[in-house]
Amino acid sequence: MLGVDGGRFDDLDIVNEGTQQQGCQFDDNVLSGTAKSMDQFSSYPAEMASVLVKQWESRGFPLELLPPTASMVSLLDVCYQASLLREEDTPVRCRVIYASPAQLRGMATQDPQPHVLSFAEPAILSPHNLRKLYAAADFYRAALAITTDERGVLVIWGLVVTGTEWVNRVEGSRFDGVSLPPNLVVQAIRPGHLVASSGYMRVLETNQGQLLIDGFDPFRSTWISGRFSNVREAMLNRLPDDHAKDTATTKVCESFVRDLAQSVVRRVLRLVRNRRHGGLMVVLPNGAHEDGTCEQWLRFRVQFESDDSTLLYHGMMLRLMARALEVAKTRQLAILTWSDYQQFRDAELRRFDDQLIDFSHFLADMMTVDGALILDHSFRLIGFGGEILGDTPVQTIHRATDIEGNQTVAERADSAGTRHRSAYRLVNGLNQSIAVVVSQDGDVRFVAHHNGKLTYWPYLP
Structure with a gap:
């Protein structure tokens, strides 16, 4: 498939590079730190949020880049619910980044920076709004920018145009694309399949009720x-x-x-x-x-x-x-x-x-x-x-x-x-x-x- 600039990219299941992985599953006890064995229980956004914080901290990423706990659970839940929806018979597939306009526009990097477009009026983050907006933020070309407003409400405030070259970065190929800050990025890949990353570095994945964290490459x-x-x-x-x-x-x-x-x-x-x-x-x-x-x-x-x-x-x-x-x-x-x-x-x-x-x-x-x-x-x-x-x-x-x-x-x-x-x-x-x-x-x-x-x-x- 041709990218937006005529370059090649694969229409495939994108999951970001990063930690070595193995499937683990958790029940409600994960919120108190008690993990169950593999292949026993389904995982949900609340469990994912709890484990995400631990994985994020263990990888050395700044905790201040994460939303407050309640907001993070809500963000993951909305992405999870949106991944189950379809718009005109097309599954919802999108990327969202939790970052303020200042964080995205103030990046200090030698690599090209993403092009950021702010909405005149932010939209409330909801499964319905992700379904209506995801086509404009094509999975391979752009991400929807999310932040918490002064009321403590999650809102979609803009588009972050990344181009398609980030796919090469994920695969370890030569990378010509834009940089992203180390903020939380959530990918809704297919129904129930989410990937949480710090920029391009994967931290946690959930698929078919499994939380995929510690494992092997x-x-x-x-x-x-x-x-x-x-x-x-x-x-x-x-x-x-x-x-x-x-x-x-x-x-x-x-x-x-x-x-x-x-x-x-x-x-x-x-x-x-x-x-x-x-x-x-x-x-x-x-x-x-x-x-x-x-x-x-x-x-x-x-x-x-x-x-x-x-x-x-x-x-x-x-x-x-x-x-x-x-x-x-x-x-x-x-x-x-x-x-x-x-x-x-x-x-x-x-x-x-x-x-x-x-x-x-x-x-x-x-x-x-x-x-x-x-x-x-x-x-x-x-x-x-x-x-x-x-x-x-x-x-x-x-x-x-x-x-x-x-x-x-x-x-x-x-x-x-x-x-x-x-x-x-x-x-x-x-x-x-x-x-x-x-x-x-x-x-x-x-x-x-x-x-x-x-x-x-x-x-x-």
């Missing part, structure tokens, strides 16, 4: 990075000789390759979650397409011919890094990092960004076909619609309780669905493989054989 772990270290080294060695061998030239930070690959997978997972169909991605060790592994473990709906065309992404990464190095040299950078790349303004790199978005959609399309999308560590496309063979059941799966999987809790494997059990069976038999399972309700699990145990990590970015 396996991409940030050392174990998953270690699985791909040889691939990153080989990729860097394939850069043109003048970049790889000339000690006087700019070098690519090894983590750049990791962050680039992970940005694509994050986008794929978000696309598949948004489609509500579910999917399975399996990453096999390099060489699995020709050493008999695939024949032993998989029956494909479609298996690709093993030629250079299946290394499409590999080639895209090399071309992107080569161009990024050229840009970095003009800036006299000794080391090219992912952070540097995100700040570059270059037309050719912008075309590469668009190609990566297209490739992410391509992977998501194949992943939503019944069966598994099969890749290897180098992102070689092996096939899709893969049926996992073998009839040896897995009895126990360990749920990680820390990002490195050093602490785990044993669970019955048959408590999960067929797609999950198939992934468990494959990873249990092929210990160097990694499976990523997306269920129809949006739950995502990374599955790997780690520390001698079959383990999964609940994932939210």
Whole structure:
């Protein structure tokens, strides 16, 4: 889809970057600080407000940027109720920011600032008014500005035009968009699905009665990075000789390759979650397409011919890094990092960004076909619609309780669905493989054989 300025953005389930996540649910006791276990109770705006304050404070964000408790409960309740409404058969989808005109217009930042339009007469914050105004504040392009007036009443006082580039910031791609102050932002994404953020940094999410707070982003772990270290080294060695061998030239930070690959997978997972169909991605060790592994473990709906065309992404990464190095040299950078790349303004790199978005959609399309999308560590496309063979059941799966999987809790494997059990069976038999399972309700699990145990990590970015 084209953004307002002709740039690309994804029509997908946007949730902001920030804390590592895991699903937890709470009952009324959460207001007194007593949390219940997972998958027991529904959560509501009052519970969300209570937990939001704790999460906000624990992240070090200024408490004075939050509305008073009663107003915050009301704000979350209105957004929750509005998310259940439709306007001419279109679901209400919006972003609101709790900030005064002075806070938005007085930002001190080197990045572009949002364009702020004040209403001549503020409107009372209500589900009805959000339903009537959300179309003017398109989810991707603008947010509605909320504050508490002198009567203590929440009002909608203006439009904050952000443009569409904030989507790239959420995904970790290069960011050309405007900044936001660290004020409370609430996104109503779909019925009952809210995300509360400080600017662009996610603090708390509620979805299907779950409060999603403390959990894991396996991409940030050392174990998953270690699985791909040889691939990153080989990729860097394939850069043109003048970049790889000339000690006087700019070098690519090894983590750049990791962050680039992970940005694509994050986008794929978000696309598949948004489609509500579910999917399975399996990453096999390099060489699995020709050493008999695939024949032993998989029956494909479609298996690709093993030629250079299946290394499409590999080639895209090399071309992107080569161009990024050229840009970095003009800036006299000794080391090219992912952070540097995100700040570059270059037309050719912008075309590469668009190609990566297209490739992410391509992977998501194949992943939503019944069966598994099969890749290897180098992102070689092996096939899709893969049926996992073998009839040896897995009895126990360990749920990680820390990002490195050093602490785990044993669970019955048959408590999960067929797609999950198939992934468990494959990873249990092929210990160097990694499976990523997306269920129809949006739950995502990374599955790997780690520390001698079959383990999964609940994932939210």
